[in-house]
Amino acid sequence: TATRAVLALAAVAITAFGASGDVRPARAQQRALELESLARSSAVVVEGVVERTTAFPTGPDGLPGIHTRVEVRVLRTLKGQRAEQLVVWVHGGQLGDQRRVVVGQAEFRSGEHVVLFAYETGHGLFPTGMGRGKWLVGSDGIARGRRETMGLAQLAVAVRTTGGTR
Numbered sequence: 001t002a003t004r005a006v007l008a009l010a011a012v013a014i015t016a017f018g019a020s021g022d023v024r025p026a027r028a029q030q031r032a033l034e035l036e037s038l039a040r041s042s043a044v045v046v047e048g049v050v051e052r053t054t055a056f057p058t059g060p061d062g063l064p065g066i067h068t069r070v071e072v073r074v075l076r077t078l079k080g081q082r083a084e085q086l087v088v089w090v091h092g093g094q095l096g097d098q099r100r101v102v103v104g105q106a107e108f109r110s111g112e113h114v115v116l117f118a119y120e121t122g123h124g125l126f127p128t129g130m131g132r133g134k135w136l137v138g139s140d141g142i143a144r145g146r147r148e149t150m151g152l153a154q155l156a157v158a159v160r161t162t163g164g165t166r
Helices: 002-017 024-040 152-162
Strands: 044-056 067-079 085-091 093-095 098-100 113-120 125-127 134-137 142-144 149-151
Touching (some): 024 152, 044 093, 044 152, 085 113
Antiparallel strands (some): 044 113, 067 085, 093 098, 113 125, 113 134
């Protein structure tokens, strides 16, 4: 009946948002779960500086379409094997007058200070969750992802405590 439907909807709302109706705790919990998923899905998480981006007509191992190779100088390894440099690939890029755009894909520029979440495909490393795998770090020490913002120190602790192993 209509009354049961309204009560069921109210129960769902209370469960999702809490009795106060405040959506902030639910959003914070959702963001924490998304960050945990991002960290757990990544073989490597590093803080670093983008040194170079180079577009190629194909990706690693001949993957079709324009791909961009991104070289990152590693400042700190948050998860995975330590290295001085990390190479990741992204689908898309600019090669001469040809441009391949992949909606949602991360884009990189030389000099950017980033936290990079990456997974292994068997063809190389790629940003985990495409654009979600790249967080820009500002001079203020704040890391800005596609969906959230947090202090770099806080992000590092979150990755180390929730990243688990792959």
